[in-house]
Amino acid sequence: MTTQPGAILDLGFTERLSQVRASIEKRLDELLSESRNERDLVALAMRESTLAPGKRMRPILLILIADGLGHRSNCALDLGCAVELIHAASLVLDDMPCMDNASLRRGRPTVHLKFGEDVAILTAVALLSRAFGVIASISELAPSIRTQLVELAANAVGMKGLVSGQFQDLRDGQRSRSPEQIALTNNLKTGVLFGAIVDMAWLISNSDERVRAVLQNFALELGQAFQMYDDLCDNCPDSGKDQGKDVGKSTFVSIYGVDKVREQLYTHLANAERNLRQVFDDADMIAGFMAMVFKKATITR
Amino acid sequence: MTTQPGAILDLGFTERLSQVRASIEKRLDELLSESRNERDLVALAMRESTLAPGKRMRPILLILIADGLGHRSNCALDLGCAVELIHAASLVLDDMPCMDNASLRRGRPTVHLKFGEDVAILTAVALLSRAFGVIASISELAPSIRTQLVELAANAVGMKGLVSGQFQDLRDGQRSRSPEQIALTNNLKTGVLFGAIVDMAWLISNSDERVRAVLQNFALELGQAFQMYDDLCDNCPDSGKDQGKDVGKSTFVSIYGVDKVREQLYTHLANAERNLRQVFDDADMIAGFMAMVFKKATITR
Numbered sequence: 001m002t003t004q005p006g007a008i009l010d011l012g013f014t015e016r017l018s019q020v021r022a023s024i025e026k027r028l029d030e031l032l033s034e035s036r037n038e039r040d041l042v043a044l045a046m047r048e049s050t051l052a053p054g055k056r057m058r059p060i061l062l063i064l065i066a067d068g069l070g071h072r073s074n075c076a077l078d079l080g081c082a083v084e085l086i087h088a089a090s091l092v093l094d095d096m097p098c099m100d101n102a103s104l105r106r107g108r109p110t111v112h113l114k115f116g117e118d119v120a121i122l123t124a125v126a127l128l129s130r131a132f133g134v135i136a137s138i139s140e141l142a143p144s145i146r147t148q149l150v151e152l153a154a155n156a157v158g159m160k161g162l163v164s165g166q167f168q169d170l171r172d173g174q175r176s177r178s179p180e181q182i183a184l185t186n187n188l189k190t191g192v193l194f195g196a197i198v199d200m201a202w203l204i205s206n207s208d209e210r211v212r213a214v215l216q217n218f219a220l221e222l223g224q225a226f227q228m229y230d231d232l233c234d235n236c237p238d239s240g241k242d243q244g245k246d247v248g249k250s251t252f253v254s255i256y257g258v259d260k261v262r263e264q265l266y267t268h269l270a271n272a273e274r275n276l277r278q279v280f281d282d283a284d285m286i287a288g289f290m291a292m293v294f295k296k297a298t299i300t301r
Numbered sequence: 302m303t304t305q306p307g308a309i310l311d312l313g314f315t316e317r318l319s320q321v322r323a324s325i326e327k328r329l330d331e332l333l334s335e336s337r338n339e340r341d342l343v344a345l346a347m348r349e350s351t352l353a354p355g356k357r358m359r360p361i362l363l364i365l366i367a368d369g370l371g372h373r374s375n376c377a378l379d380l381g382c383a384v385e386l387i388h389a390a391s392l393v394l395d396d397m398p399c400m401d402n403a404s405l406r407r408g409r410p411t412v413h414l415k416f417g418e419d420v421a422i423l424t425a426v427a428l429l430s431r432a433f434g435v436i437a438s439i440s441e442l443a444p445s446i447r448t449q450l451v452e453l454a455a456n457a458v459g460m461k462g463l464v465s466g467q468f469q470d471l472r473d474g475q476r477s478r479s480p481e482q483i484a485l486t487n488n489l490k491t492g493v494l495f496g497a498i499v500d501m502a503w504l505i506s507n508s509d510e511r512v513r514a515v516l517q518n519f520a521l522e523l524g525q526a527f528q529m530y531d532d533l534c535d536n537c538p539d540s541g542k543d544q545g546k547d548v549g550k551s552t553f554v555s556i557y558g559v560d561k562v563r564e565q566l567y568t569h570l571a572n573a574e575r576n577l578r579q580v581f582d583d584a585d586m587i588a589g590f591m592a593m594v595f596k597k598a599t600i601t602r
Contacts, residue, residue, distance in 0.1 A: 034460065042468050043460060093426070098418035117399035118471050121422065125394070125429065126464045132433045133455030136448040143444035147437040150451050154434030159335065159344060163427045167343050170419050 013288050017060070024059045025051070027081045031134060045115045045123040046130075050088040052106040053240075057226075057293055058083045062197045064289065065215070068280045069205035075140050079149065079200050082134040083193070086153065089127035090162050092120050099170060100245060107240035128157065141204060149200055156196035165189030177250040183224060190230075191223020214278050221272035222290070228252055228265040229294055269294060314589050318361070325360045326352070328382045332435060346416045346424040347431075351389040353407040354541075358527075358594055359384045363498045365590065366516070369581045370506035376441050380450065380501050383435040384494070387454065390428035391463050393421050400471060401546060408541035429458065442505060450501055457497035466490030478551040484525060491531075492524020512580050519576035523591070526569035529553055529562050530595055570595060 032047050059080025066076035095102040095110040096117060102110050112120035135149050155161060165188030172181065198215035231253045233239050234246040246253070252261045269290065276283040333348050360381025367377035396403040396411040397418060403411050413421035436450050456462060466489030473482065499516040532554045534540050535547040547554070553562045570591065577584040 040460075040465070040468070041472070042464060046460075093422055096419075096422065098422070118397075119468070121394055121397065121399065122464045122468050125425070126459045128426065128429060129455045129459035129464070133452050133459065136437075136451035136455065143448045146448045147444045147451075150437035150448075151434050154430045154437065158427045158430035158434070159341075159347075163343060163423045163430070164341070167341070167420070167423050171342075 013285060016285065017289060017292075020060055020063055021056060023077055024056050024063075024081060024084070027077050028084060031078075031081055031085070031130065041115050041119045042122045042126055045092075045111050045119050046126055048108070048114075049092050049105075049111050049123060050085060050127065052108055054084075054088075054106055055293055056084065058087055058193065058197055060289060061194070061286070062201050064286045065198055065201040066205055068283070068286065069201060069207050069211070071201070071205040073140050075138050075204050076201065078134055078138050079204065080197075082131040082153065083197055083200070085127045085131040085134070086157060086162075087193070089124040089131070090157075090166070092124045092127070094166060096120060099166065102242045102245065104240065104242050145203055148203055152196045152199050152203075156193045161188055161192035161196075165192070173249045173251075175250065179252065179255060182250065182252055182255075186227035187220065187223055190227050191220050194219035194223045194226070211279050214275050218272050218275035218279075221268045221275065225265050225268035225272060225294065228261050228268070232258065232261060232265070265294070314586060317586065318590060318593075321361055321364055322357060324378055325357050325364075325382060325385070328378050329385060332379075332382055332386070332431065342416050342420045343423045343427055346393075346412050346420050347427055349409070349415075350393050350406075350412050350424060351386060351428065353409055355385075355389075355407055356594055357385065359388055359494065359498055361590060362495070362587070363502050365587045366499055366502035367506055369584070369587065370502060370508050370512070372502070372506040374441050376439050376505050377502065379435055379439050380505065381498075383432040383454070384498055384501070386428045386432040386435070387458060387463075388494070390425040390432070391458075391467075393425045393428070395467060397421060400467065403543045403546065405541065405543050446504055449504055453497045453500050453504075457494045462489055462493035462497075466493070474550045474552075476551065480553065480556060483551065483553055483556075487528035488521065488524055491527050492521050495520035495524045495527070515576050515579050519573050519580075522569045522573035522576065526566050526573060526595065529566040529569070533559065533562060533566070566595070 028050055029047075032050060059077070062080040062083060063076045066079075091105060092111045094100050095105055096112055103113055104110065108114075110120075111123055115123070132150060132153065135153055136146055138146060138149075141149075157163065165185055168181075168185040169189060172185070177185075195216055198219045199212065202212045202215055231246060231251045234253070235243050237243065252264065256264070272290065273283065273287050276286055280286070329351055330348075333351060360378070363381040363384060364377045367380075392406060393412045395401050396406055397413055404414055405411065409415075411421075412424055416424070433451060433454065436454055437447055439447060439450075442450075458464065466486055469482075469486040470490060473486070478486075496517055499520045500513065503513045503516055532547060532552045535554070536544050538544065553565065557565070573591065574584065574588050577587055581587070
């Protein structure tokens with residue numbers, strides 16, 4: 001491992017962040033090394049879709065929060081990478097012709113365009129299975145913690161999370177929706193997985209229930225902020241994704257307009273940070289990372 | 302639960318089998334009861350695809366083998382149902398237009414035809430997640446057993462199992478293949494999940510290593526037999542599936558012809574049964590169930 005437990009606390013922001021980032025990239029590569037078979041397109045697509053440059057927001061948050069809660073082992077790294085595998089699987093499927101029909105992701109052609117729809121589906125299934133397998137086999141954690149982590153991940157993916165969010169978005173997104181409905185869908189699409197991430201960090205750190213509740217509020221605010229960020233970036237030329245996919249879709253931007261949504265995003269981010277600072281004496285690292293991630297959406301164009 | 306632990310040993314074959322079957326149907330219904338939301342098509346498709354009449358070969362085998370190994374709780378039922386959820390997910394995806402493009406499954410329109418391709422994909426993802434969640438939460442089992450069971454399931458689904466088998470079949474099935482290549486693909490498509498099932502039964506029964514190896518041979522033989530059965534039934538009008546999907550595909554039937562394959566199927570079944578009888582003093586129940594399942598393929602037409 002590049003990062004020694006605890007060592008990231010002694011470095012400056014940029015250096016610490018790039019250490020965490022490098023450890024994630026290395027571990028993702030290792031976790032997918034069994035699939036390093038050039039003849040096998042599914043193996044290739046698993047690696048390409050996951051290892052393509054991404055923000056790594058989910059694993060970074062999981063690692064930083066676990067670190068902040070006093071967790072001192074590399075379990076958070078494996079857990080964060082498992083969540084990133086789940087996230088990569090969801091992106092591969094969201095891009096399919098029968099879903100968002102996207103052609104560009106992380107600046108590259110989408111998996112179904114490059115490898116075929118059959119490979120895209122099998123890639124997502126293989127990534128999901130790998131994620132559950134990774135979580136179940138983190139040997140430094142007590143098995144009773146690991147089973148709870150598997151349950152957390154299963155709930156975040158299934159009918160209480162990503163699957164429901166994507167379904168609501170596909171089927172109701174083209175109709176007129178109330179702000180409450182949009183917020184609910186956004187929470188399922190993004191917030192629930194953030195919720196699972198903070199719960200995972202909390203579980204492996206053996207922290208108290210009060211901390212869990214505050215971190216859940218943080219995740220909820222962050223999820224809403226992130227979906228607004230995503231909507232605001234629908235026309236960003238440097239997003240690495242297709243532009244203008246939201247045209248005709250009912251989003252907060254279509255209801256309230258760009259300026260109001262940017263204002264709401266600020267509010268959600270501020271609320272998220274307030275929750276963070278209730279838990280951590282020093283939340284500067286996580287707050288700094290959030291500011292960095294959301295920077296693009298908060299610049300007025 | 303309908304079946305009391307151990308009680309199935311005291312009944313006649315037909316009665317015992319229908320008790321096991323009823324307990325599986327009831328438990329599958331319970332496990333999917335949270336998805337009983339008529340407005341939610343994914344929830345509906347999860348229930349319809351899983352609860353449609355099926356052979357329930359995988360859960361029945363798991364329950365009977367665990368029972369034979371002296372396991373006396375209902376864990377095998379939950380585990381068997383989790384495997385059935387995985388199996389149902391794989392069928393939904395295999396039927397998709399970009400895979401086998403099937404219109405009929407278990408006598409009903411395939412999920413993508415009835416609900417749309419997007420719903421089909423989300424249904425499979427939700428079923429897979431539910432399966433992992435169910436395994437992780439079988440409270441009667443020690444967490445250290447549960448984590449091993451999650452790993453077994455993850456491997457059986459991913460690059461070492463179903464995903465690889467389906468990929469090889471899709472991409473190589475239309476080319477000329479050697480019998481060895483066909484056997485390898487068939488093992489990945491069917492045998493690996495059977496292997497996971499016997500390993501699961503073995504794990505929860507706390508049996509010795511020798512038993513595990515013999516049961517693995519049983520699973521290997523059964524997997525080969527089952528894929529031959531599937532190929533032989535490609536033209537059965539009562540299969541509940543599209544007929545003639547294998548036309549132009551390289552299978553054992555296309556290489557050796559129906560009679561030779563039926564002969565090989567007999568051999569694999571006999572080998573499977575011999576392995577069974579090495580483990581169990583009384584293997585009549587499982588052997589009887591296998592004979593029943595394979596009956597259709599062994600009748601000369």
